[in-house]
Amino acid sequence: MASPVNTPVISAKSLDLTFQTADAPVQALKDVSLDIAQGDFVSFIGPSGCGKTTFLRCIAGLETPTGGTLTVNGMPPDEARRARAYGYVFQAAGLYPWRTIAGNIKLPLEIMGYSKAEQNDRVARVLELVELSDFGAKYPWQLSGGMQQRASIARALAFDADILLMDEPFGALDEIVRDHLNEQLLALWARTNKTIGFVTHSIPEAVYLSTKIVVMSPRPGRISDVIESPLPKERPLDIRDSPEFIEIAHRVREGLRAGHSDA
Amino acid sequence: MASPVNTPVISAKSLDLTFQTADAPVQALKDVSLDIAQGDFVSFIGPSGCGKTTFLRCIAGLETPTGGTLTVNGMPPDEARRARAYGYVFQAAGLYPWRTIAGNIKLPLEIMGYSKAEQNDRVARVLELVELSDFGAKYPWQLSGGMQQRASIARALAFDADILLMDEPFGALDEIVRDHLNEQLLALWARTNKTIGFVTHSIPEAVYLSTKIVVMSPRPGRISDVIESPLPKERPLDIRDSPEFIEIAHRVREGLRAGHSDA
């Protein structure tokens, strides 16, 4: 199922996770196995409640699996978290409203003990990366939703985490802005060779961005298909009208529909 | 620009709307002219802040234009509102949490003074229409997001408004559920021959549903293109892979991108 080309950065083997809730236990993940290699761009897609977020949180060490093994860079995720191996981008921008944009981006740098000069340096660099250089002194609520989302991506990029985990980062944006951010994200990925885990609901987005698309299905959450993308690393936006693209999109949609109907 | 085939149900002529805000006035609509005929399914698409919601609210008499003329069924929108000519579906389901699904649907009926028997009758009818017959006694939070959205559509259908206005009703749903609701909405529209105004951010959705697609662009909000769809009334889901469909979608995307770049 997985592609063990080089040693995987993230490796999950028969992962199980059951939530103990008030009435009945919920099996959020069942027998999930997946390897992610250095430099992969992996998208997770699947209907609501299939465990995408849960799986991402397991990788980030925010949730503890109840079964199976999971290693990140060869260590348990919790340790990797403390070693600051990740940048995590949440579904909503989640900026702290009492800090300016620059202040928000500085937050992880302060916590990780970077020097003042280094902090300012990095803030300037990532602000430029996401094209928000003029907005560092503004407060989050003074920016549009799209700009906030870019700021939150900048925040995750500010410290050099090898792994970037993004949970539906563009869910709330309109199609055009989304296209634009997709292009930028691809460019960034190509430049930095980071490993990226990306949750989305949009089939075209998943196909456009990924080297690997993981289709999940719910109750219990499991992986129903893993599709390796044959698309080249260089992807102009209109690649989406190409037959290969439509072919993959079709396969993803079929996988999704299968997951829905047997739920 | 418009299609004055038969006498339009909704007719806007050089509509202007400027909001007076604390710092500077915002021109939300500028010189908007549009005719909508009986039985039309009109989609509004455009980047955030281009005035889609504002225009819909003007039609519903919830906002008063600062210039131009707007008539609904030949009367001012405010009068039409008082004559209860509309059903309005908001972006979020907006069900009252203290009422059951049936209670929520009953709400407009109570206000409009239907008899008890008539109320129950209609609730049963529309619940069936949206396939929620078994859920009348449940509370909103006991239903999934998609079911809630269907309930809110049922609420708008319960009284016989000729005009249905829907503001991004499916924005929060995942793609599969959305496809399903799109199909149902089309069937309903075909059956009842209502006039529908529909706001969306999704190009495929707009193309799939509409007889007429209105592309808007922001600052100031205006109509940048109106596309009459040549698609037949009968539309299976896979029509979306047809060349005509892709052609229209492409045109819409071009229109949108133009609006974005000159903003």
Added chain:
Amino acid sequence: ADEVKLQLQWVTQAQFAGYYVAKDKGFYEEEDLDVTVLAGGPDIAPPQVLAGGGADVMLNWMPSALAAREKGLPVVNIAQPFKTSGLMLTCWKDTGITSPQDFKGKTIGVWFFGNEYPFLSWMSQEGISTDGGEDGVTVLKQGFNVDPLLQRQADCISTMTYNEYGQVLDAGVSEDELVTFKYEDQGVATLEDGIYALEENLKDPAFKDKMVRFVRASMKGWKYAEENPDEAAEIVLENDESGAQTESHQKRMMTEIAKLTAGSNGALDEADYNRTVATLLGGGSDPVISKEPVGAWTSEITDAALK
């Protein structure tokens, strides 16, 4: 029966035994009166209640009543059941106080709320400042109990012979640990519990007649209480709505009260009145009343009642 509402100046206790006895024994009924006794308390100013029409007559200490009169509320003393003052200052003997001059530099608890006047007059007569410091006394507004003395937050506190003094003894203190100064002995005694009504009401003959009967019955009650202190204390206890008073305490209070009412048949003694006024007018830089009051008392009621 004619209704009369009487406002007391403190909570139900044997200090007001005469009125409770008169009511209980039917003396008021005999005079065709229907009397309601309203208990007072730490924040009730009886003159204010009178002014508001909440009561027809009140009990008050004369300094407070005369001050109210100067403030524009014309109250008139119509009877004076208390002949002698029970007010005193009680000090720890081990503070070294033996005479009023030793108060200098000491801390003294005083009742305010209109009852500070006698103390202020006394201190100004002695030429002692009440603003603290080496040569003055530090005055505390005393709460309602004797704890400030027991806990030595104050060197002296105000006590009534019939109440607080007993409480100090009840707390286990023996009399020879204490030094007391009776205002009566210091020549600064002012008249205590008197019966007052509004001047304008007294112009009405019907009201006057009511008062005559009221005073007569009340005095009958007082004399009965003097003679039967234990029974009077029981009657007070029955009328105590708080349920906090104890029998032993009320019996002793009644005994002490009887000593204060003993010399009075209800009529105000003009000499006592003049001494009170002189004390108050002599109050130094900040006299309690600024001019000789006119018409602050009348003997008409008692004259008619005692006839």
Added chain:
Amino acid sequence: MSKVLPVLAVVASIFTLWYAAVPFMNVKETLTGLERAGTTVVPDNPIARRDASAVALVLRNSFAIPATYAQERPRLPAPHQVAQDLWETVVLKKVTSKRSLVYHGWITLSATLLGFTIGTGAGILLAVGIVHSRAMDMSVMPWAIASQTIPILAIAPMIIVVLNSVGIQGVVPKAIISAYLSFFPVVVGMVKGLRAPDAMQLDLLKTYNASGSQGFWKLRLPASMPYLFASLKIGVAAALVGAIVAELPAGGARGLGGRMLTGSYYGQMVQIWSALVFAAVLAASLVLLIGWLQNRTLKRMGLL
């Protein structure tokens, strides 16, 4: 279980602290009493003891520690002294007796309930006015806040006198003061609650062309329920305090306030403490009762 255990632990440590504090609080009076009874204590005169520290006194006269727990007029009564007094006045006395705390509690409670009803009613009405009239919102709100800075205990006697002078007596003046204290939290909470519906919910009614009163009954009122209950809880506790305060000027009269006053008047600390504890239990029960009502109502409304 996990709810009870921490509470028990905290209560237990409070009692421990309390017991530990008793000797230090009471040592001076205890020693004076012992000295009077003929025991030798150090130092041997009250003035020196007044100026000595309590800790030193306890250490140097450790034999006196048991006596500090049995003082008749303690500065700090021991918990068992309070408990014993409560037992005697709550359980042993007939509820109709004037020495029964239940009797006095009921007097206070009746004023509280009446005042709470008046205060809540007035608070809701005022909130409705504020929400529906901009003029009222702008003029009244700042003054409602200012009104809370007036020390109620200071004007309570005057209120009672003024009401007396217009012929209102008995439980009503007490209830009015208790209403004065409870109305403010209700106004604040209710204004928030009535304004809780968002623009969308209001617009929905507009599309139905609903009237103002329909909007009130079908939207604003139900939406305000959680806020109403939250402020009712604060309001009922305030109402109780109001009723107790109002009992003071009435002087030694009935009710828990009267108990506290006469307790203070005669230096009966234990009596004050048991009235205090009883009042707090009463307040807690009222709050629990409202919490229960809240649970039921909101559950029935589907808001929980």
Added chain:
Amino acid sequence: MILVLSALIIWIAMWGLNTRLANGPHAETRFIRLLVPAIFGLTILVAWELLVRGLAVPLVILPAPSHVMATFFSELPTLWLDFKQTFLKGALSGYVIGCGAAFLAAILVDRYDFLRRGLLPVGNFVAALPIVGTAPILVMWFGFDWQSKAAVVVVMVFFPMLVNTVAGLQETTVMQRDLMRTYGAGYWATLTKLRLPAAMPFIFNGLKISTTLALIGAIVAEFFGSPTMGMGFRISTSVGQLALDMVWAEIVVAALAGSAFYGVVALAEASTTFWHPSHRK
């Protein structure tokens, strides 16, 4: 009778004026926002004055506002002395100690869930103790001077402040906390960079409630014993002397001081929690 009638007429007229101002085009300007409540207050005063005169209410029951104002200005030195004693010494020091202690306690309580579940219910119980009962006890313990007043204030403000601060510290969203975890942030970093800033609106809510409690507490405590100055002392003594004008002058001072105190805290709030939706607009 004429005076009573004119009170009624003025009331109606002023109300009409306010209604027009509040619904007028400039209703949102700062000036009108201040003017409308001012007019309302003035109306009350005028109506009060006219009613007192018209109905010939005795001075010893209710003085007219003009009378109160005259006393207020002629007795300024006494009022200032009382204000210093009660507000500056008693209320303010109690407020600072009580709120400070509650703040620290809240951080402890929040850190140890066991404490939170144990202390908060007990705290609610203790907070229900009426001041009327606690004040005499505290006066007995802490003496007659301002220290006992401060103690009463501490007891009064402690639990409202504690409850609000604890609620505020729990206010962060799961996402905000998870963000800190992805940074591997420790307890203190999370506290200072996330939880305290997020708790600010709640902390200020507690601080605002406490302002009025502090003043009332300090005044009421003086009823149970005090030196011969202080606002509560003056009020109770003046009632006994039937100097109701002085009573009301003190109440005016209390209302002014209380509102100003509240206003200062509200201003501080506006400048620290400017980011909160309720302040943005």
